Amino acid sequence: MLVAVGIGPGDPELLTVKAVRLIQEADQVFVPGKVAKEIISPYRKDPVVLSFPMTDDQEYIKRCIEENADKIAPVAKNGLAVFCILGDPNFYGTFGRLCSVLDEKYPEIEYETVPGVSSITALASAAGIYINGGIEISDGSETDCRILLKVRKPRQKAEELKKEGYSNFILAERMYMSGQRIYRNDSLPEESAYFSVLFAGK
Structure with a gap:
């Protein structure tokens, strides 16, 4: 089983109780870089750091995601693998692309997500903004x-x-x-x- 856990915007104390429990119970924890490793350090000291490059080279990104899937798969097949993602795993995260590779190469692996504090709600708190009306959120691409x-x-x-x-x-x-x-x-x-x-x- 693979569980993607949202670990919030940066403060280790903003992880949910469920996220902390899963991180501590996991057979192996995976993180997408040193920032995520630092955030979960109060709860787990031995995560495997994966490479998810910030680049526009789509072929290179795809190759890295496939390599990461190969590292995660053996753990997820036989136990509990937890993949920590900054913010929330379903909002502009890398988990969706990883799942596409898993579906293709390892269809027997089940996965799910645990929500975390996203940058959207974190911004409102950090900036002291109270949102009560309609809002529009975009990464710059067409709204779909x-x-x-x-x-x-x-x-x-x-x-x-x-x-x-x-x-x-x-x-x-x-x-x-x-x-x-x-x-x-x-x-x-x-x-x-x-x-x-x-x-x-x-």
Whole structure:
């Protein structure tokens, strides 16, 4: 089993309790560089540092990711491998590309993610910003997804978004709470709880 754990924006005390537990229980921990190694150092002293180069050379990046997958695979096949990622593993991280390689070379390996404090929420705290209205977040590329909070009529909202070119919808209701439900596309309910988040992708 491979678990990607978000380790937050830099402060070791901003790791979640679950992240710390998994890091301590893992058969082997992997980190994508010295910064991540330093962040988890209060909880684990023996991580394997992997190379994820900051470059535009896509062939070189792909080669490095394949090499990293080969290092992780033996541990993930036989025990618990934990891969620590700055911020949150599902927000602009390297884990998605690693999973693509694993799916191709090691389809028997199961993986999941544990959320961490992302740079988005960390910025609001560090800068003393209170966000209560709509926001737009981008890495500079064309926007191909939207996330809407507190969606009480998800099916109606999905129909509205289809007119803007969105076609893939996922509703998370009461996520990480008792009664969590995940709905996709045609299964979206007419109404949902206050604690609901709707993902819309093109």
